[in-house]
Amino acid sequence: xxxxxxxxxxxxxxxxxxxxxxxxxxxxxxxxxxxxxxxxxxxxxxxxxxxxxxxxxxxxxxxxxxxxxxxxxxxxxxxxxxxxxxxxxxxxxxxxxxxxxxxxxxxxxxxxxxxxxxxxxxxxxxxxxxxxxxxxxxxxxxxxxxxxxxxxxxxxxxxxxxxxxxxxxxxxxxxxxxxxxxxxxxxxxxxxxxxxxxxxxxxxxxxxxxxxxxxxxxxxxxxxxxxxxxxxxxxxxxxxxxxxxxxxxxxxxxxxxxxxxxxxxxxxxxxxxxxxxxxxxxxxxxxxxxxxxxxxxxxxxxxxxxxxxxxxxxxxxxxxxxxxxxxxxxxxxxxxxxxxxxxxxxxxxxxxxxxxxxxxxxxxxxxxxxxxxxxxxxxxxxxxxxxxxxxxxxxxxxxxxxxxxxxxxxxxxxxxxxxxxxxxxxxxxxxxxxxxxxxxxxxxxxxxxxxxxxxxxxxxxxxxxxxxxxxxxxxxxxxxxxxxxxxxxxxxxxxxxxxxxxxxxxxxxxxxxxxxxxxxxxxxxxxxxxxxxxxxxxxxxxxxxxxxxxxxxxxxxxxxxxxxxxxxxxxxxxxxxxxxxxxxxxxxxxxxxxxxx
Amino acid sequence: xxxxxxxxxxxxxxxxxxxxxxxxxxxxxxxxxxxxxxxxxxxxxxxxxxxxxxxxxxxxxxxxxxxxxxxxxxxxxxxxxxxxxxxxxxxxxxxxxxxxxxxxxxxxxxxxxxxxxxxxxxxxxxxxxxxxxxxxxxxxxxxxxxxxxxxxxxxxxxxxxxxxxxxxxxxxxxxxxxxxxxxxxxxxxxxxxxxxxxxxxxxxxxxxxxxxxxxxxxxxxxxxxxxxxxxxxxxxxxxxxxxxxxxxxxxxxxxxxxxxxxxxxxxxxxxxxxxxxxxxxxxxxxxxxxxxxxxxxxxxxxxxxxxxxxxxxxxxxxxxxxxxxxxxxxxxxxxxxxxxxxxxxxxxxxxxxxxxxxxxxxxxxxxxxxxxxxxxxxxxxxxxxxxx
Numbered sequence: 001x002x003x004x005x006x007x008x009x010x011x012x013x014x015x016x017x018x019x020x021x022x023x024x025x026x027x028x029x030x031x032x033x034x035x036x037x038x039x040x041x042x043x044x045x046x047x048x049x050x051x052x053x054x055x056x057x058x059x060x061x062x063x064x065x066x067x068x069x070x071x072x073x074x075x076x077x078x079x080x081x082x083x084x085x086x087x088x089x090x091x092x093x094x095x096x097x098x099x100x101x102x103x104x105x106x107x108x109x110x111x112x113x114x115x116x117x118x119x120x121x122x123x124x125x126x127x128x129x130x131x132x133x134x135x136x137x138x139x140x141x142x143x144x145x146x147x148x149x150x151x152x153x154x155x156x157x158x159x160x161x162x163x164x165x166x167x168x169x170x171x172x173x174x175x176x177x178x179x180x181x182x183x184x185x186x187x188x189x190x191x192x193x194x195x196x197x198x199x200x201x202x203x204x205x206x207x208x209x210x211x212x213x214x215x216x217x218x219x220x221x222x223x224x225x226x227x228x229x230x231x232x233x234x235x236x237x238x239x240x241x242x243x244x245x246x247x248x249x250x251x252x253x254x255x256x257x258x259x260x261x262x263x264x265x266x267x268x269x270x271x272x273x274x275x276x277x278x279x280x281x282x283x284x285x286x287x288x289x290x291x292x293x294x295x296x297x298x299x300x301x302x303x304x305x306x307x308x309x310x311x312x313x314x315x316x317x318x319x320x321x322x323x324x325x326x327x328x329x330x331x332x333x334x335x336x337x338x339x340x341x342x343x344x345x346x347x348x349x350x351x352x353x354x355x356x357x358x359x360x361x362x363x364x365x366x367x368x369x370x371x372x373x374x375x376x377x378x379x380x381x382x383x384x385x386x387x388x389x390x391x392x393x394x395x396x397x398x399x400x401x402x403x404x405x406x407x408x409x410x411x412x413x414x415x416x417x418x419x420x421x422x423x424x425x426x427x428x429x430x431x432x433x434x435x436x437x438x439x440x441x442x443x444x445x446x447x448x449x450x451x452x453x454x455x456x457x458x459x460x461x462x463x464x465x466x467x468x469x470x471x472x473x474x475x476x477x478x479x480x481x482x483x484x485x486x487x488x489x490x491x492x493x494x495x496x497x498x499x500x501x502x503x504x505x506x507x508x509x510x511x512x513x514x515x516x517x518x519x520x521x522x523x524x525x526x527x528x529x530x531x532x533x534x535x536x537x538x539x540x541x542x543x544x545x546x547x548x549x550x551x552x553x554x555x556x557x558x559x560x561x562x563x564x565x566x567x568x569x570x571x572x573x574x575x576x577x578x579x580x581x582x583x584x585x586x587x588x589x590x591x592x593x594x595x596x597x
Numbered sequence: 598x599x600x601x602x603x604x605x606x607x608x609x610x611x612x613x614x615x616x617x618x619x620x621x622x623x624x625x626x627x628x629x630x631x632x633x634x635x636x637x638x639x640x641x642x643x644x645x646x647x648x649x650x651x652x653x654x655x656x657x658x659x660x661x662x663x664x665x666x667x668x669x670x671x672x673x674x675x676x677x678x679x680x681x682x683x684x685x686x687x688x689x690x691x692x693x694x695x696x697x698x699x700x701x702x703x704x705x706x707x708x709x710x711x712x713x714x715x716x717x718x719x720x721x722x723x724x725x726x727x728x729x730x731x732x733x734x735x736x737x738x739x740x741x742x743x744x745x746x747x748x749x750x751x752x753x754x755x756x757x758x759x760x761x762x763x764x765x766x767x768x769x770x771x772x773x774x775x776x777x778x779x780x781x782x783x784x785x786x787x788x789x790x791x792x793x794x795x796x797x798x799x800x801x802x803x804x805x806x807x808x809x810x811x812x813x814x815x816x817x818x819x820x821x822x823x824x825x826x827x828x829x830x831x832x833x834x835x836x837x838x839x840x841x842x843x844x845x846x847x848x849x850x851x852x853x854x855x856x857x858x859x860x861x862x863x864x865x866x867x868x869x870x871x872x873x874x875x876x877x878x879x880x881x882x883x884x885x886x887x888x889x890x891x892x893x894x895x896x897x898x899x900x901x902x903x904x905x906x907x908x909x910x911x912x913x914x915x916x917x918x919x920x921x922x923x924x925x926x927x928x929x930x931x932x933x934x935x936x937x938x939x940x941x942x943x944x945x946x947x948x949x950x951x952x953x954x955x956x957x958x959x960x961x962x963x964x965x966x967x968x969x970x971x972x973x974x975x976x977x978x979x980x981x982x983x984x985x
Contacts, residue, residue: 045918046774047919047961048920049920049961052959060966061959066774067774067776068776085959088921088925088951088955088959089921089955089959092921092924092928093924096924125948126952127928127932127935129927129928129931152920153917153918153920153923171769172769172771172917174917175754175913175917176913176914176917176923176926177912177913177915177926177927178917179917179923
């Protein structure tokens, strides 16, 4: 047990482990100390200084987030000195900040605004510095907008980009009054290593980093009588949307979300889960094909391990960081892009619609999906496969704009077809989900039996935040046509967060590991912790979302992708067979190397 | 006018080459306890300005377990009005290296670094030559304590010890949270002693003279002598080694031009003392401490301009990471401009005084915390110059 430290906070005695900070100790006593640069997911910076407290017998006011407790410490969190200092700090931040809150995208969900309303009493203590500043807005990116005029330089984004994602697209430039958060040579985020993962957006306390929103474009499409607007919803949206609409984290709102989308006026409410199932069929066959090439044909050119390609943040990361491993990526497009390609081909044909009049919208937990939809590779239907990508947050805004009482909505079902899905598709939203879904199907293709795990729950591949999961599945008693896989131990790895992805890929590169199949999700916890999810985010919130995802899986009548009836139908009516000609045309793609800055 | 003149001391720059590293050689034969005891006895406090007892710093670092420890000489002499380290390094660099080597022995470090101010790059070739000579002598003494010189890049903030470590490690020069202190986690997160150039020379001198003789200089709180950089309105600007504990009055008698209205003690981050307080001001840790900078202003100077200049300096040299320092400096500078122009009432100065007090209380490092020193001492003593 750690050494115990006794201290007093606001007159209350408390004993905590050595190494605890004053802030953490105060929270245990339900004493709320305001913070800005502090974030549970990140290392302590101690640079905003909002969390200062008074320590008896100490001259200065220490920052409670960065100051460890010590024996006999006497702390006051709300003394006259502290109140004035905090007020000064918030006033200082505001004097540098473009505070036209009512015009800001983050209005109502801004930590600085929250602090200001808590602490300030309407007097302008200091001069307005904004007019002198030459603030710039980076609007060139299709996914993320960076507005320096709203930045309070807390460096949460910098720490996110470096620690969680090992991307370091954002960094600090200049010093003193000119200090700012910037990129390589101040290029647009569009031109640097930024993966558009949006983790910085999730953690930005103000409106300095936001998603590029396409809300008005989607409304325009909905209002256009000549357009048929189809909407798809990603697996991780249904377990998080409620948070942005006043419901507690971990609440499953699938039915209400479908009802809301219908009321917003979408012509057809469909499910990305359908193409997640399709991804599993295609990707499962691709993996088996690669294994056959490697094990039977002894083809030296076959790229193993095969890596999943569902996460667009990960795709851009590997393009920049490990371009030599691009052949290892599954050629399958992400479920969003498969859906888009099918919406303007299969769906349009079946519904007898002119694809020119089909507008395809997706609701994603992700900002990188916005970039993905705009890739030149993603036009295989002859049109832009996905026209607009909205984040979970943007959908919540649309629901509010439409005046819907979300919690009062009835539970409704997805439209058919391309609306049916399975539990295997739902778990795409959590780290390890794609792996588990693929194994449920591939194992059965090869052996004719269900995976040998209780209740189809392949717990060993279910990822955990902050670690790399490794698992080995032994394949036994295979069907005759798969005899080359008899006794093969399929080695899998699951990683979430790009920092861990980097470790996995470096290990692969160094020859330290010998995997067959790798699942990588760019965001902590997988899509459920995606950059487009409701703000705030924390380990606790993400763990609730994760529980909801697996609960949703357990509740689905069908839990294996290959048993989705609509999947059988689409192969019969349209695609013919997995990895067939049509599949290659519409559902598969290749990516291009990018520069390392 | 005072009858006596100030006592000039010649410890730091005194001749030593004849001794051929005798002091170092003798000291290396002594036990660490003895060395620390002498240092403690001598009362030596850091010469960079903050005045932390050197013996304590060394003792804490020596007591921290670890195989990898470092000695760093802070030669990032950036405080406006300070230029004494440059003189020390150009005249007696081997005294500095020897002092570092003694520190290395005491704390158990195997490597030393000197972080040289970016603007002093011109000194590098000469200093490197001297360092080579030191290395040769060290070899002869059987001492394995290599020293390497690292160049700064011109940022004032990198003189702050933890920002200096960041800079040496290849990072952005931003101060770290403290604790942990360098004694447990410094350069490369290893236990580190970081001292000013002059401190290391003082250590060597204490080893030569013994604490008893060293203590004869100075006062109880401020032992020894100090090298001062005297500049401004004085007929005799330059470097002077003087006994600590003198009154400012006597200092001005000797160095002023007869019309001195204020002395800025300790550079831009120090205190401004007006004429009426000269008599009661002691230069030393019991009074107004200084890292060496003594800037003398006569009645032709506008104290508004002086303060404005300091604030502009801080505004630019803040690393920018913490709110009170980054924005506070801008507000103070703009604030006094607004008062001067009449855009803000004179009362606004009170608001700014409170702000500077908050900066002192909440800034992350010494830079932001010390802006209030010059701000409040100049505004309080020369209010009318701020307004009219």
